[in-house]
Amino acid sequence: MTEFDDPLYQLVVEACKHPPGSLPRQRNLTKVIxxxxxxxxxxxxxYYQDAxxxxxxxxxxxxCEKGTGEKYDPARSSITTWLNYYLRRRLQDHFIQQQKQQALQASSQVWGAKSGEPGELMNPIDLVPAPPDVPPILEAVKAWAEADATGELCATHIKGHPEVNCQVLILRRLPPETxxxxxxxxxxLAIPTLSTFYQRQCVPRLRKFGESEGYV
Known part of the structure; x- marks a missing residue:
């Protein structure tokens, strides 16, 4: 069987027939994942989960991109091989970054001891904002919650606090979560009040949406 006959590749072909951000593309890519x-x-x-x-x-x-040199080429490798190669490169990057951070922290500790200024160490790398990575599933959830087509999310709120509803909490708890x-x-409000309401009222609605779209 050639890579072109691979069921995974056929799912990719089907996904790429649809525009970026569309539900048909997201569903097929989710199946591949x-x-x-x-x-x-x-x-x-x-750092494995980050990679x-x-x-x-x-x-x-x-x-699905064309002409960028990044597009998957089934004539060269399977999808699994292609992604494993990228994953291991990212793991290597994280390992190198970790070594640099440890060296910087050690240097900072020595400097702090000499200056006599104990306190929390600040790694300059932490000051550089990371580019947001928004997976298609998160985009779909965000669009669903923001639209709230039936009005159910906004109508479901903590008693006496209509401003604290499922729409607000779902959106605020999406990565990067508040x-x-x-x-x-x-x-x-107390943390248990918020988290209990979220688990009992918001999560079931979130799960129902995920099931309807084939994500869970």
Whole structure:
């Protein structure tokens, strides 16, 4: 069987028939992700999930692109091989970055000891904002919550607090998520009140949407 006959490749072909951001493309790419995930390189490092997320973002952004040199070429490798190669490159990048951060931290600790100014160390790298990676699934959830076509999300709120409803909480808890502590301070409510409402009222509606779209 050639790569062109691979069922994964056929899903990619079907996905690429549809425009970026469309639900048909997202559904087919999600199917590919589910099938490829068990076959990808695994390792137990603190940065593995970050590298994996970069890989899926890369996949969704480049698998259908033409003329960029990044587009998947079934004549050269399988989809799994293509993504494993990218994943291991990202893991190597994270390893190198970790080594640099550890060296910088060690240097900062020495400097702090000499200056006699103990305190929290600030890594300059932390001051550089990371580019947002928005997977297609998150885009779909955000669009669904913002539209709230039936009005159900806005209508479902904490008693006496219509401003604290499922639409608001779902959007605020999407990556990069707002912490429960920050939300509690903003709305003047206890963290357990917010989190319990979210789990009991918002999560079931979120899951129902995911099931209807084939994400879960």
């Amino acid at each position: 589910r099938l490829v995930s068990p076959k990808l390189w695994r390792e137990y490092t603190p 994996l997320q970069q890989t899926w973002t890369y996949f969704c952004q480049n698998v 912490s429960w502590k920050a939300l509690a301070e903003e709305f003047g």
